[in-house]
Amino acid sequence: MQVSFVTGNSGKFAEAEKILKEFGVNISYQNPQVNEIRSDSLEEIASASAREAHAGLGQPLFVEDSGLFIPLLDGFPGPYSAWVFRKLGNRGILRLASGKPAKFRACIAYTDGEAVHAFMGSVKGKISDQSRGTGGFGYDPIFIPEKFPGIRHSGEKTFAESPGMKFALSHRKRALEKLGKFLQESRKY
Numbered sequence: 001m002q003v004s005f006v007t008g009n010s011g012k013f014a015e016a017e018k019i020l021k022e023f024g025v026n027i028s029y030q031n032p033q034v035n036e037i038r039s040d041s042l043e044e045i046a047s048a049s050a051r052e053a054h055a056g057l058g059q060p061l062f063v064e065d066s067g068l069f070i071p072l073l074d075g076f077p078g079p080y081s082a083w084v085f086r087k088l089g090n091r092g093i094l095r096l097a098s099g100k101p102a103k104f105r106a107c108i109a110y111t112d113g114e115a116v117h118a119f120m121g122s123v124k125g126k127i128s129d130q131s132r133g134t135g136g137f138g139y140d141p142i143f144i145p146e147k148f149p150g151i152r153h154s155g156e157k158t159f160a161e162s163p164g165m166k167f168a169l170s171h172r173k174r175a176l177e178k179l180g181k182f183l184q185e186s187r188k189y
């Protein structure tokens, strides 16, 4: 049996495929229409999407929901990150929070039709003073991660300037590793 990753983002799929392979889990790509609920909680959004996707596809799957959280702005844009990115872009966030602490968070919700299991991952850092780099997507050009023990750090580089560093310590990677461990232990895939 295979587990599917329901996403509209082929970059996220490629990242997940590589990480989950290390846990012996093969995934397939699915992109059905799923209506995202509105909520302040990534976990609620991802879990509702997983349930809806499972009702349509009827197979074990996971979805991912993520965002940029800025404490100075009470967690904004948080779960509204995709919409805010389209409306304000990186220039808007730089005007609001340049140099301020920020965090990327990701929630992966997995279901095989019974319970929904949620796995969180996060990475702390700060908003840069200007947009830098061409790698990645979304807020990557304005996010500088904190140093993390055991991971080679690229100084003041943004995620967009250092895709290797992003791959090593991203919020999504951390959530995917928890999912990988869970699937490995449940020995289903």
Ligand code: IMP
Binding pocket: 009, 064, 065, 066, 067, 068, 081, 082, 083, 085, 104, 136, 137, 138, 139, 140, 170
């Ligand atoms: P969604 O989970 O695909 O809805 O993504 C939410 C939004 O958060 C994206 O459109 C990006 O703007 C932002 N985001 C989530 N993860 C990342 C990341 O790894 N880098 C940069 N932006 C991200």
